Amino acid sequence: MLFVDNNGITNPRLNLALEEYLLRQVDEEQPILLFYVNEPSVIIGRNQNTIEEIDPDYVNAHGIHVVRRLSGGGAVYHDPGNLNFSFITRGKDDLHNFARFTGPVIDGLRAMGVPAELRGRSDIFVDGRKISGNAQYATPTRMFSHGTLLFDTDIAEMLRAINPRRLAIESKAVHSVRNVVANIRELLPGDMTINDLKAALLRSIFDDGPVPTLGLGVEDWQRVAAIAHERYDQWAWNYGRSPRFNVQKSARLPAGKIDTRIEVDGGLIQEIKIYGDFSGREDIAGLEAMLAGVPYDRERLTAALGEVDLNRYFGQMDGVTFIDLLY
Template sequence: MRFVDNQETTDPRLNLAIEEHLLRNVQIEEPLLLFYINAPSVIIGRNQNSIEEIDPDFVRKREIHVVRRLSGGGAVYHDLGNLNFSFITQGRQDLHNFDKFTRPVVGVLQRLGVAAALHGTSDLFVDGKKISGNAQYASQGRMFSHGTILFDTNLENMLRAINPRQARIESKAVQSIRSFVTNIREHLSDDMDVATFRQTLLTGIFESEKIPTYPLADEDWEQIREIATQRYMTWDWNYGRTPAFNVQKSEKLSVGKVDVRTEVEKGRIQSIKIYGDFTGQQDVAELEMRLIGLRYDRDVIAQALADTDLAPYFGPLEKEALLNLLV
């Protein structure tokens, strides 16, 4: 096995691109091990509804990345206190064998005095609390098995980022299964930071201070950036693949009750109806038609309404209040 140094990249879009590059383009027989730490981000499972899995207001205000990964499973929160590992191997024979890929991690944790163990199919727990979720993906006779390790993650930010705002959402998407979680750092007898933990885990897995590596050359980085640009940095991948869903929001505003019902498919508004007891003079259907086909994205909708006078439709209504109901 060889270790792949990502050169301390914390951009989740690049790190997922590195992983995909190692899977698809680096054809060596030896297994590869990749570690990466991401800036604050929500990493969405391949089949999930991105919009449903997050609190869009919190994510936008905190400038948290939202990126869809290749593997399935639930949404996970990453930040600089979260260490991620990925084993890339030949063949598909170990698909669904999470024990094989988590065992080296569990072994190091146990030697550190942390009573980690695989529970269920793919999660690691300590003292009844989750510290790691894992997922897998296979393509062209190769596969990766990757997982998170909550080391010193901001759990408050995690719980806020991956919980949607209070709204009734009906969706065909796969929803995350949220568990009680804990940070590894709380269970260590000798304190360390995430960088030290990363190195401890690395030397423990290889059982040596001398780590055989696969160096990323300029040609590798060129392909990595191309993958990131074409997939992980695109709205179409991160949001456009979102399954169809319906949203209903209503609120008593200064102009009266406003009830908005929106149907979204592939991340775009397919239909929208605005009901209420407001007393506008102009038919609100004209406003609805202007929103059809737009991305279900606050900034996009705000730009579309930037030059629109809402008074003829609703009376004296603040644009911010309407935006809170539209998305």
């Protein structure tokens, strides 16, 4: 096995791009091990509806990254108290064999005095509390199995970031399962830092011997940056890839009661219908047509309505109030 040092990068877009680069473009016979720690982020499962998994106002206000990953499963929260691991291997015979990849991590935790165990298909628990979730992804020739390790994560912040607003959303997307969780730090017999945890796991995985590394050069990092830009920096991947869903919101405003029904597919508003007892000079159908095709995103909705006099449609309406109603 070869270890890849990510040079202390904490940008989730770059770390996910590095993992994808090692999967797709590094044809190495030996398994590869990658550790990384991210800035506060919500990492969305491949098949999830992003809007359904987060509070967009909260994550935007607090600078929390929202990035979709390649693997399936539920949304997870990353912060400087969360250590992520990834095993990248040739072939895909071990796809769905989570025991093979969680085993070395569990052994390392037990050596530290933490009685970890694999439960269900892909989670690591300690005394009935979840400390790690795992997921996998495969290409025709290679695969990775990656997971989180809650070491000293801000649990309260995690719950705020991945607790969606109470919207009437219907979707075929996969829903995240909320579990009772624990931080490894509180379970250790003695204190350590997240870097100590990483070092201890490396010692365990490599049997206290030297850690063979796979060095990356300037060209490798340029390719990683290109993957980050082409995929993980893109709204179309992080939000637009969400499954088709419907949003229904209503409010009693100075203009009257307003009820909106929005159908979103591919991140774009396919159809919007606005009902209510408001009264304006213009037919509301004109505003509905104007919003069709606009990305379902606060900034893009704001830009699309920037020059529109909403009073013509509602009698009394300001842009911020209307955006709050839509999003």
